[in-house]
Amino acid sequence: MDGLPAPVPEGVSVAEATAFARDNSGHMAMFLYANPRADQVNELAEAWDLHPVLIEDLINAGQRPKLERYGETLFLVARAARYVDKTEEVDFGEFHVLLRPGAVAVICQDDRWISAPATATVDEDNVDFGDRERALLADQTLLRMGPIAVVYMLLDTIVNGYGPVLRGIAHDKEEIERQVFSGDISVAERIYRLSREVIEIQQAITSMTDAVDMLRSGTDKQAISQELLMRLDAVADDLTQAAAKTAMLRDALTQILSVNATLVNQRQNEDMKRISGWAAILFAPSLIGGVYGMNFEIMPELSWGLGYLFALGLMLALAVMLYLVFKRSKWI
Template sequence: MSLVANAVYVDGKKRIDPDTLETTFELMRTSGGMGWIGLYRPSAEEISAVAAEFGLHPLAVEDATNGHQRAKLERYGETLFLVLRPARYLDVEEKVEFGELHLFIGHDFVVTIRHAESPDLGIVRRRLEADPELLGTGPQAVLYALLDQVVDEYEPVVLGLENDIDEIENELFGGAPDVSRRIYELHREVIQFQRATQPLQTMMESLLRGSEKYQLEAELSRNLRDVQDHVIRVVERVNTFRALLQNALTVHSTLVAQRQNEEMTRLTETSLSQGEEVKRISSWAAILFAPTLIASIYGMNFDVMPELHWAIGYPFALLLMLGMGVGLWWTFRRNDWL
């Protein structure tokens, strides 16, 4: 059963916890109290039953049934429809988990529809039930308390993301191999968090603008302004996180390019060094090849060779070997091969 909380309040005090929605509707009519219905991942039939009783707009009902909505505030006649995107930081996985909370706020009812574990609405109920004076102001008090709870639960997320960014900065200059993947994943989470928090600024402004028109209690207006201040601080820090991660991506790209340039420089220097060695070896090979060529020619076993019976043939061959060797050495030396 998706009905997780169900109560009727009169003058800020709980009258009864009905077992069914039908009982809740009957008690609301007979007592003139405020009904607060909490649903967790309800079926389409359960949402339709609530919609039929309170006359909820079909478009809002469709959004609440389908889920996966952006954070927003819409007014359908006397009914407010809000979509909030609560979040919580999972320490073990070091990730942010996003939820979805739908609120229908009427003149005598509050309907909450959760599509995730967060936020813990039981905390909100106990807090308001402990303050009958505040709860006695009606559904607006519940709206304030729900907004306050969602925004308060953003604080651990902000601290978790801040810690992750600090770790990334250390890994960035430490040369961690998977730092680029972590930066991209964290950047995606920050963007999702930004999409969840930024619309709250406009929503809070809209609620405060309508405080006089809908005769909101002065103390409740002050409480909403306090929530608005918290929202502004959260949004500013999230914007800072996104800027830091974008800078981290730029720095990482620069460091990778720098390492690649250093590697290319090292390879180039190695190649040049190897080239110099090859030139030296080739030069000495050529110098040694010249006398070897001459000696091999004169070492051939032919009977008829003009120089064999020449008196100065032997010293001439030696001088030729020496001359060619010195000539090649001088040529290579002049061209910086030796």
């Protein structure tokens, strides 16, 4: 069918597949690398004559989301995310996309495709795609739009994955709120850890927004069909909404931390009041006992038959009186 990618024999090199797409109008070469080896990256770099700095980025990974141009090659870094509820951590996956006329390469840097199950394994002989990746390979209408359509599908899949992450964080935020008001003293550490995850996802979303904006308004805009440009606009809108939700979560966690600190101070003040009250109650009998324990020779009560009972009664009376005073003042 006209416009559909024609099958290429297995075992052809990157250079041969790229040349095939270049020499056959309406076709493209698509390379998907799962857990790529250094020799695979070097083969791609040689076939596409990639810049040395770009080759270094591909091999070393650990890049922030960005969009850069190296000659006729666009280099996109995107970070997918999934939320691990058990550990309350955001698990990021890094993807590199190389885009040039008639060809696109997607490199998975973290051994797992975006929508693949968390337990999926990736090796060079068994590529375990998720539902979204399978949909990409089966969507001939989208593939007709060229290599930029692959970039759109990747971005759309990644951005759609931010929604469940933010919902998971919001759910744990609600649990933390209940934990704070229940008086759990260990909640502060949980707040700090979740805040750190929110900051990381916020940085990823902000960088992704900048990359998508550059892709929409860059020099390659004329090569993007109007329909695909509208789809990229929808991705940008989704990123804007995700950024707003992330900012709200970060502000909410900051407020929760402040409330928790206030409650902790209040509980500490109440504890100090109780300690001070009981210390005063115990101090009065100790003071009387200490005076009588001096055993001076001239003490009228020493020769009094009821002196011992009088001292005990005085101790008890003072203790009861102080207890009632502190109880009325809500110190104990």
